[in-house]
Each structure stands twice: as C-alpha cells, then as structure tokens.
Amino acid sequence: MPPVNAFAAVSATAPLQPIIIERREVGPRDVLIDIKYTGICHSDIHEVRGDWGPCPYPLAPGHEITGVVAAVGAEVTRFAAGDRVGVGCLVGSCGKCDACLRGQEQYCSVKAIWTYGDTDVDGTVTQGGYATQIVVTDRFVLHVPDALPLDTAAPLLCAGITTYAPLRRWGVGPGKKVAVVGLGGLGHIAVKIAHALGAEVTVLSQTLSKKEAGLALGAVDYRATGDPATFQELAGAFDLILSTVSAPLPMDSYLSMLTVGGVMVNVGAAPEESGMHLRLLNRQRILTGSLIGGIAETQQMLDFCGEHGIGAEVEVIAAEQINEAYERVLASDVRYRFVIDVATLA
Structure with a gap:
C-alpha cells in the first residue's frame, strides 16, 4: 500500500507531529478504511506520554475511528466500498477462547490486539486513527448507522x-x-x-x-x-x-x-x-x-444510539490543534470530546 499520512508521538516528551506510516496490504478478510474522524481519548495521552509503561515510538494513537470503506478483501461479505464504518479499541483477538466465543474479545485469554501500540497480525506495531487510512480485519469493523453523523459517532467507539x-x-x-x-x-x-x-x-x-x-x-x-x-x-x-x-x-x-x-x-x-x-x-x-465491550455489543450500542439519536458532544479540530487539545483535555477544558477532522492530515 502507498504510505499514509499520520500524526504521531516520537517520544514521551516531544509534541505530536506529522509523519508517514505504513499500513499492511489488504488481505482476503481485511477492510481498508478512509478515516474521516478520530476522537481524542484521555487514554491516548497516557499512552504516548509513557504513563502506562514503555511505548513503541513513533506511535499514532486513536481508537475512536469513523470513516468510509475504500476497499475490501476477496472473502469479505459484510462490508462494501462506500459503507460508513467505525473501529474502536480492538483490532484482533484469537476468536477461539471462552471469552471470544462469549463475544467478549476484550478479555481474550490468548491475545487481544489493541488498535495502537500493540503487535499486529503481521508483526508490526499497530498504528491508530490519527491517520488518513487504516486496514482492519473485517470481524473488528462496525457499521455506523446512517442516523449518526460520523463526527459525533466517533467517541462512541470508546466512550x-x-x-x-x-x-x-x-x-x-x-x-x-x-x-x-x-x-x-x-x-x-x-x-x-x-x-x-x-x-x-x-x-x-x-x-x-x-x-x-x-x-x-x-x-x-x-x-x-x-x-x-x-x-x-x-x-x-x-x-x-x-x-x-x-x-x-x-x-x-x-x-x-x-x-x-x-x-x-x-x-x-x-x-x-x-x-x-x-x-x-x-x-x-x-x-x-468494566473494560469496553465485545464487538457484537459495540454494534448493539451503535444501533441503540442510532435509534435514540445519541452522539457525543464534540469540538471538531484540525490536526495542527492536537497538541493544544491534549493540554486542554488535561485541564478539563472541553465539553465534552475533541474529534480530529482527519481531512486536515491529507
């Protein structure tokens, strides 16, 4: 795949900055997503600043992702180009352990794969939604109801x-x-x-x-x-x-x-x-x-929010405002969620 524009941390103390990252090739069960919006979660700040331990820099965070399907692998049947979709905190799990079979992939006893800062199926570091595109196994992609705007829906994928x-x-x-x-x-x-x-x-x-x-x-x-x-x-x-x-x-x-x-x-x-x-x-x-929810439950949540018109209250920002937004999150100066307009990364 061509390189992807992203905004990433290069150390625990340096401001986030524009970089180029690589995404894996689209496999038979993969979905390529053009990211439109990504929410800023407090977890992003903890992770890139090393509050939770060593971090694999450079790292593009972001696990509140909404966008549009650009392409799908040959074996994908649930999604097609143009579909409105979302990706949350998980991009992989074993699919076979008791937790996965119960629909609680977040508690996978073999290995849950987190959307950023983890080891992906191809051995590379997972990079999150502060980027223009992402490749995700179809089992971990969610349909976003038409009733939900993609910007206010983004924080639903975590919060x-x-x-x-x-x-x-x-x-x-x-x-x-x-x-x-x-x-x-x-x-x-x-x-x-x-x-x-x-x-x-x-x-x-x-x-x-x-x-x-x-x-x-x-x-x-x-x-x-x-x-x-x-x-x-x-x-x-x-x-x-x-x-x-x-x-x-x-x-x-x-x-x-x-x-x-x-x-x-x-x-x-x-x-x-x-x-x-x-x-x-x-x-x-x-x-x-409680730790997030499984994929089926996340889809249930999105459908419920679509039926009831529930989206986050957001302040949409450009990529160049991410570092300022981090400081405002730490100062509790947002009502109630920052969402990045990913078009500003292109």
Missing part, C-alpha cells in the same frame, strides 16, 4: 461502549436510579444512554458548574460531591453508580449511596484500597469494574 456495556450488564432501565460520577467525555455519554434506557439519572460532580448542561443531557438531578451533605441526603438512593473519573474517590462515602444489592462500577482508574469492605459485606453491595 460509548465503555459506558453502555456496564449499564446493560447491570440491568439499567425504567424504575432504576443511576448516579453518574463525573460529566466529562465518558460521563456525558453515560447520562444520555442511561436516560435513553429509561433510568432516573443523577450526576455527581465536585461542583455545580456543569449543572445546567447535565440536566439538559437528561439527568433529573445534579449534586456536588464537594458538599458533605450530598452523601447524607443520598444515602441508599441508587441502584447503580457509574464512576467515569480517574481520580481516587472516598469509596466508603460513595458506597453508602447504594441501595441494598446496589452496584458501583468503575470505568475510570481502579479505586484505591480503603475501609470499604465492611460496607460491601453488610449490605451485599457490589464493587466492580
């Missing part, structure tokens, strides 16, 4: 499935009371999805600065966790608490807001150990975590 999967896993629906901790890139989509599922949604945030926005997204209440009275007034109030923040939380306080048998799910960083065990034991509460 959408990350929040949708636990909400469905724990039976969120009419009659359920759900609290979403944080109203950022993950949290704002969680509010939309939980509301569309029929739940009564409350946002828990440090301050009330985003209250008006939270209520507009579908929440019925918005409380400041910086006020100690919040935890007293909401004791035992929620069937499920979905934490979308990466900062350490006073877990005892949050667990006290769960009803009997209530569930707290962390999709941000795992919480620090605390004296929470007694609260879990005494009232059969559950503290768990």
Whole structure:
C-alpha cells in the first residue's frame, strides 16, 4: 500500500507531529478504511506520554475511528466500498477462547490486539486513527448507522461502549436510579444512554458548574460531591453508580449511596484500597469494574444510539490543534470530546 499520512508521538516528551506510516496490504478478510474522524481519548495521552509503561515510538494513537470503506478483501461479505464504518479499541483477538466465543474479545485469554501500540497480525506495531487510512480485519469493523453523523459517532467507539456495556450488564432501565460520577467525555455519554434506557439519572460532580448542561443531557438531578451533605441526603438512593473519573474517590462515602444489592462500577482508574469492605459485606453491595465491550455489543450500542439519536458532544479540530487539545483535555477544558477532522492530515 502507498504510505499514509499520520500524526504521531516520537517520544514521551516531544509534541505530536506529522509523519508517514505504513499500513499492511489488504488481505482476503481485511477492510481498508478512509478515516474521516478520530476522537481524542484521555487514554491516548497516557499512552504516548509513557504513563502506562514503555511505548513503541513513533506511535499514532486513536481508537475512536469513523470513516468510509475504500476497499475490501476477496472473502469479505459484510462490508462494501462506500459503507460508513467505525473501529474502536480492538483490532484482533484469537476468536477461539471462552471469552471470544462469549463475544467478549476484550478479555481474550490468548491475545487481544489493541488498535495502537500493540503487535499486529503481521508483526508490526499497530498504528491508530490519527491517520488518513487504516486496514482492519473485517470481524473488528462496525457499521455506523446512517442516523449518526460520523463526527459525533466517533467517541462512541470508546466512550460509548465503555459506558453502555456496564449499564446493560447491570440491568439499567425504567424504575432504576443511576448516579453518574463525573460529566466529562465518558460521563456525558453515560447520562444520555442511561436516560435513553429509561433510568432516573443523577450526576455527581465536585461542583455545580456543569449543572445546567447535565440536566439538559437528561439527568433529573445534579449534586456536588464537594458538599458533605450530598452523601447524607443520598444515602441508599441508587441502584447503580457509574464512576467515569480517574481520580481516587472516598469509596466508603460513595458506597453508602447504594441501595441494598446496589452496584458501583468503575470505568475510570481502579479505586484505591480503603475501609470499604465492611460496607460491601453488610449490605451485599457490589464493587466492580468494566473494560469496553465485545464487538457484537459495540454494534448493539451503535444501533441503540442510532435509534435514540445519541452522539457525543464534540469540538471538531484540525490536526495542527492536537497538541493544544491534549493540554486542554488535561485541564478539563472541553465539553465534552475533541474529534480530529482527519481531512486536515491529507
């Protein structure tokens, strides 16, 4: 294949910059995608800055990808040139282990292949969506419903499935009371999805600065966790608490807001150990975590969002603004997700 324009990190400290990368040739089960939009996930920043360990530079991040099929391999039947498609956090797995057979490829016991910074099927380093094209095995390509614009759909490929999967896993629906901790890139989509599922949604945030926005997204209440009275007034109030923040939380306080048998799910960083065990034991509460979702569930999420008109609230930027956008993400200065217009890489 011809070289592909990309925007990549060349070290943990240098700004991201334009580079040329190679994509593998389109095999019989591959799909070649012209990328249109790629969301900026906080994970991109952690990865390229080496926060999670050694990084194979140069690296083009990006796992919230939408675009249009340019070509397909000879054995591909589910996609054709011109189809609107998406690619999320996964581009490969063994397909044979118990997790894969259950549709949970993200937990593949042999080797899940992540969209960037991993080893691809041909032995090269996977390069993500900060690029004009990508080649992906057809099993890991998703159809994007016509009802969803490609720019607002891009963050659904990570933030959408990350929040949708636990909400469905724990039976969120009419009659359920759900609290979403944080109203950022993950949290704002969680509010939309939980509301569309029929739940009564409350946002828990440090301050009330985003209250008006939270209520507009579908929440019925918005409380400041910086006020100690919040935890007293909401004791035992929620069937499920979905934490979308990466900062350490006073877990005892949050667990006290769960009803009997209530569930707290962390999709941000795992919480620090605390004296929470007694609260879990005494009232059969559950503290768990969740990591994206499988491919079939991701397609289900996209179809659900298409039916309900759910997309991310985005600020579309040019490639030359990526480094500035990273700093703004770290400063929580975006409502709620940056999306790169990949045409500006060409």
